[in-house]
Amino acid sequence: MVSPTIIVHGGAGDWPKSKQAAGLSGVREAATRGFRLLQQGKSSIKAVEAAVIEMEDNPVFNAGSGSTLNLVGDVEADAGIMDGKTRRGAGVALVRRTKNPISLARLVMEKTDHALLAGKSAERLGEAFGLPKANLKLPERVYQWKQAKRRMEKGVLGDFPRNLKLIRSKGQSILGDTVGALAIDQNGDLAGADSTGGVSLKLPGRIGDSPILGAGLYADNRIGAATATGVGEIAMRLVVSKSTCDAMRSLTAQQAASQTVNMVTKMAGRGLGIVTLDRKGRYGVAHNTPHLCWAGVTKNRGLVSQLHR
Numbered sequence: 001m002v003s004p005t006i007i008v009h010g011g012a013g014d015w016p017k018s019k020q021a022a023g024l025s026g027v028r029e030a031a032t033r034g035f036r037l038l039q040q041g042k043s044s045i046k047a048v049e050a051a052v053i054e055m056e057d058n059p060v061f062n063a064g065s066g067s068t069l070n071l072v073g074d075v076e077a078d079a080g081i082m083d084g085k086t087r088r089g090a091g092v093a094l095v096r097r098t099k100n101p102i103s104l105a106r107l108v109m110e111k112t113d114h115a116l117l118a119g120k121s122a123e124r125l126g127e128a129f130g131l132p133k134a135n136l137k138l139p140e141r142v143y144q145w146k147q148a149k150r151r152m153e154k155g156v157l158g159d160f161p162r163n164l165k166l167i168r169s170k171g172q173s174i175l176g177d178t179v180g181a182l183a184i185d186q187n188g189d190l191a192g193a194d195s196t197g198g199v200s201l202k203l204p205g206r207i208g209d210s211p212i213l214g215a216g217l218y219a220d221n222r223i224g225a226a227t228a229t230g231v232g233e234i235a236m237r238l239v240v241s242k243s244t245c246d247a248m249r250s251l252t253a254q255q256a257a258s259q260t261v262n263m264v265t266k267m268a269g270r271g272l273g274i275v276t277l278d279r280k281g282r283y284g285v286a287h288n289t290p291h292l293c294w295a296g297v298t299k300n301r302g303l304v305s306q307l308h309r
């Protein structure tokens, strides 16, 4: 029997002082919830879904209720989930009204033949299975959106300079980005899950890395699991989660995470974080952003949470 482990994160980025305590408490609660399930003998899929639901329901995180808004002030959330035993996985994108996008991703993985569903059609699948609906657009995010739009109108450059030219002004703040969770259960089965509102002021219709297997997340019992956070375009172009898992064939979880972030810094610049879990239950954390809010639970080390690696 394998000793269960979970690691969750609440996003890479620049966590303002006013939100740091709430962010850390949120990841601790999510990790504890997932770990409790693992201790009860539940599967790693159940544990990562439960941990991500906890964060989707916590408005301090940019996922589910509390998702950041796109350029026209709408929520378009993405989520992904992957089972390392079967290497089946799926993502959902452009979700507006399903309370927990991660559960919708699990439905796509378990009930359909597809690996990615988007928009209203994805939401209709959730409705058919009775998933709860909710208004994911919270007043605090509307306030932040108005502030970001004001910065944009002043021409403050963000991570999307070409969008800036396209729409003549652009502001971009990553206030705690994606949430994610990786777990290994008593059977040694690995799983990964992630969920996000995406990057603020993104163009309507933009889909990030989170629902894309290999980019936002990957899990394979034979090597390990990884999930990324930060600017999704970087994670997609460099296929960071799959390549980090491949690196775990010869490196530990921490070595693989650090190697990926060093490679990203050289090839694409700053704006990425990654958490990893290898098949021995060792986790790793690396980021080239000011913070990455995370928590891990193992039998030996207990609960650990930090804003840095």
Ligand code: GLY
Binding pocket: 078, 177, 178, 196, 197, 198, 199, 207, 208, 209, 210, 228, 229, 230, 231, 232, 233
């Ligand atoms: N990493 C989240 C996104 O770029 O959408």
